[in-house]
Amino acid sequence: MPANWEFKRKFVMTYIPDGLLTTRKPTSVRKGYIAHSDEKQVILCDKNGQYTLSVCQGSGHRVQHSAISLSQEQFDGLWPQTQNYRTSLIRYEVPYFGAMLTIDEYGGHLAPLKLVTARFTDEVSCRQFLPPDFAQTEVTYEKEFSTEALARLGLPDVSAIIGQASMYS
Numbered sequence: 001m002p003a004n005w006e007f008k009r010k011f012v013m014t015y016i017p018d019g020l021l022t023t024r025k026p027t028s029v030r031k032g033y034i035a036h037s038d039e040k041q042v043i044l045c046d047k048n049g050q051y052t053l054s055v056c057q058g059s060g061h062r063v064q065h066s067a068i069s070l071s072q073e074q075f076d077g078l079w080p081q082t083q084n085y086r087t088s089l090i091r092y093e094v095p096y097f098g099a100m101l102t103i104d105e106y107g108g109h110l111a112p113l114k115l116v117t118a119r120f121t122d123e124v125s126c127r128q129f130l131p132p133d134f135a136q137t138e139v140t141y142e143k144e145f146s147t148e149a150l151a152r153l154g155l156p157d158v159s160a161i162i163g164q165a166s167m168y169s
Helices: 072-082 123-128 147-153 158-162
Strands: 003-013 027-036 040-047 050-059 062-070 086-096 099-106 114-120 135-138
Touching: 003 123, 027 072, 027 147, 040 072, 050 072, 062 072, 086 147, 114 123
Parallel strands: none
Antiparallel strands: 003 062, 003 114, 003 135, 027 040, 027 086, 040 050, 050 062, 086 099, 099 114
16 A cells, blocks of 8 residues: 655635636545544545545544545445445646645535645655635634544534635525
8 A cells, every 4th residue: 555645735725716717627535434543544545537545544634545546336335334424526737836726625514625635755745735715714724624523423604714704505
């Protein structure tokens, strides 16, 4: 299993600027959690029919992923174990001043949540990142906005975090 450290910062999106996603290809993503603790998760993921089993450890801005590919049959055999610990979303990748932004529009029980995550190869770039204006409130260190907590606990009180109840009413 190859392991890579990733540095990231996560923000609640307050709006999607006109034209930002029109030229981006959407990716349908399903994630399910087989096991989880505060610092480690075992995750099944389906990205447009590409299946993986991964272990993620760490929290906040620094995490490490180790992943292996699965066949559809292997994925389908494990998927029932993730019952009640799942997320589904549409993902867009957008380059932004040397960073890669991942824009996730959640569906199902997490709609209308939209998160933008900036990903980096080093910690210095991560710390120096100035987010775009549509990434209003940083939630990198808010545990209820971790993907695992979203799958397990559902939609956090977004209006309390960003102070704009009308956006998610």
